[in-house]
Amino acid sequence: MNVRSLASGQVVDGFKLEQQLDPGGMADFWRVSREGESAPLIMKIPLLRRGEDPLTIVGFEQEQMILARLTGPHVPRFVASGDFERPYIVMELVAGRPLKTLIADAPLPAAEVARIGAAVAEALHSIHRQHVTHLDLKPSNIILRDDGSAVLIDFGLSRHDQLPDLIAEEFDEPVGTGAYVAPEQVRRYRGDPRSDIFSLGVTLYFLVTGERPYGEPEREAEWRRRLWRDPFPPSRWNPLVPPWLQEIILRCLEIDREARYSSAAQLRFDLQHPDGVALTERAARRDRDGALTVFSRWLKLRKAPPLRMRSIAGVLDRSPIVMAAIDLAAPDDLGDAIGVALRRVLATVPDARLACVNVLKVSRIALDPLEDAHGRNPHLQRLVELKHWARPLPVETERITYHVFESPDPASAIVEYARNNNVDHIVMGARGSSSLRRYLGSVSAQVVAQAPCTVTVVRRSAAASDTPVPGTADASRG
Template identity: 30%
Template sequence: MSTESRVLAGRYRVGELIGRGGMAKVYRGQDLTLGREVAIKILDPELAKDTAFRTRFRLEAQAASRMSHPSIVRVYDAGDPSNTDSSSDDPPYIVMELISGTLLKDIIASGPVPVEDAVRYTDGILEALDYSHRAGVVHRDIKPGNVMVTDKGQVKVMDFGIARAVSDSSSTVAETTQIIGTAAYFSPEQAKGEPVDARADLYSTGVVLYELLTGRQPFRGESPVAVAYQHVSETPLPPTEVNEDAPGALDPVVLRALAKDPYQRYPDAAHFRAALDSAASGHAPSRKELGALTSELYGPSPRQAQETARSLRQLSTDTTMARTQSGPPVAWIWAGVALLAVLLASVLFWVWTISMRPPEVPTTSRVVPNLVNVSSERAQSDLSDLDLTTKLVVETSTDITEGNVIRTDPEAGETVSEGDTVTLYVSSGVETSTVPQLEGMSLTDAKKALTAAGLELGTVIQRNDKSIAADTVISASEQEADEVAPGTVVNLVVASGKVTLTDLAGWTLAAATTNLESLGLTATPVESADCPATDPPTVVSMSVAPGDVPIGSPVELRYCTGE
């Protein structure tokens, strides 16, 4: 039997081919039970050979089916023929809302889009991500090929949950990019194979916005590894340097979204949307302001230097890597020359100062030596040789190694008398705070624990979980018992106390009741004699609108009993 005449699960008739991607083919289909047109995505047989992948794919697709939002392509159902028929070789499939429109990648193919459209498309993506992230679902593969613009201009994001199933089955960057199709929209943490959260989606959205404004991605190379290398280590050019017609006010928004460090990006999709809307009607930053932002986001730091060094060791073995950015600016070279000149002038001044010192110093006078960053033992010995006594005072320091001298009182170069006391301020190392236990605590108690530890509460992300009480901390951005700098911002994920209710109209009463109970909701069947009965009974309406509802909420399921 041909693919086009196949009926899946005895319910979904597969029709003509309407789309093709790296992971699957999409067919127009018919839901024979509900009598509606649908889109059916059938996974590539080669990709579906892994049994573990099939299981992950089915679970992720089912999780995506619980989301109901105007900017997200609805997933109605997901199935795996091998679960019901062990002899079946058919790959898994998902049944989705059938959308009439144009893929965003086809819109971009002709070049930069008008600014108003670029902002509108990006805002639609962020609206979908804001909803999905609050529901605890990270997309992981935001790109123009997964965004549809309907004939009415509405943005629809597709393939929620699929990227996670793919990435969990892939061990390397090269393997993952081969499956998903491109590394051009990867976040640096995805390129390095590290765990990702919602901020990876915001980075990918920043890449899409960059491409909408300029007609090209910020990083391009001859291979996925070459592009991944640039995501990790290269500084992107502001969109206005690629397309002079792009609005300068959006440069800071794009650069912030493309920050290498997830903590320097927008904390969530809502903040990204707010910045986008504000910049769309705002003024362009000056070259100095833009330079300061670039330095802040992409300037070297010890943490970034370590990560970049590790990433370069991982990626530099690929001979296909190609740079798309220019070398160091000429301004850096002149800055180096100026620094050398200042150092030379300082040395000459020091020599001149020595030459002007009086040749005779009274035998009872002593000059305090420069003991900064010298070990306290050696400093005490040197002062003892000068017949000076010492006093030790311990202080914390972020710059001086533990046990070394931070400063002296009197300061170096001052004259003192024999037998005087010199106070040595000795470093006890960097002051740190210990991250307290936060998981399982109420949000109020977690705030108190952070304050008591000298830490700051950052972004609080709500996540739906039927098994956890509202305002209970699920996870934190810092690990318990880790030593961090005082004042470190700790972001929390807390239970919303809600679950996402989908539209159950058209479901059988039994299936709808089971679905509500699995969400921790109370199903209350209500007979309606105003419409003819069906066998089996079918839900015609609910007392609660689809969306996020409190756990334990009662939901009336109205079904027909008339003649």
């Protein structure tokens, strides 16, 4: 198909060309319509003229395969595609604002950067769970809808765990956008969702400073420097960057992918809960690493073996968000049993993020007192008790957070938190049975019925005086 001969009003495989849009670097775009389709559509036509980069051809075939398999609100809806005789992809025309339009306003306030980052992280987690790594995440490939959610576009350089990786098969050199590629991508490794987390870290750095952490390198030799050289901390360019945001960004930009966030869901969690971010030396950093550290990385890289490919699912399975819903008024033996169950879960997923949650039940009508009989704030008192309960758990400080909610309906509060934070597994206790509980329905039963994830319910031992032996009822809800 000769893109130069296309004109408004022309029909291509049943799609009427309505208006030509701004071209991209590797494709032309037309707004199109089709009988029976009420939503606005866009046709993407790759530039396959003689002399064009062969990556354009391979990228078209890659995107055609991957986009057709993706679903959900964070990707354009796939409609149709043509073959190489008449190559095109028709998809939903996403209404919103490209993130690149905000670059001119950088540096942006920390709260806005966190909000945008959380939206993009949610979109990344969605495609990662569908076995796709984007591998070309940058502001021009992110659209922000009016409701604040993010949509990812342009999957020409992406990889799907269950499809052939044409990019890796046909190109010996690394591909991507120089300012955003992760260190492992430079080493031609295309199978880790944490590469997208690195690219999102570059984007957050850019939004909060107005500078790119690695500039705009064009040659592979320039790309390779990020294998041993860390960037300047964001606070060097913008002293108003809060420590929690610098901690998050620099963790995303760690050279060693094992030191980054284990999943986009965990990154989103921290961006939405800045008060719970555990600060390390990253937060106070004012300069790059010293020459000795940099040389040590360079020397280590020379002896490093090739990176071994792993499935995206394998990476995500090692890094779930686990929620412990703790009833602090329950008997001690039930609390102990929950602790035992949690240790078992955490032993199998060492990279898990643990959220310890307690619900402070309040009245639906009456105003609850702000202090208890001893003059203490009940909310803060519960938080102290929750931290005390969790102290023996084998979890690193940066992987555990504490949350106390006030709600007249504890089950709904637990389910809502799980849904809003991409929780993968809830561990909670169930008190003893009674006629009233059977009539009203226990909190644990309601959570099992409504939760969007696996729920493990731990019960008290048969004899409260004996060592508790937790029994679990596991209910997967999708």
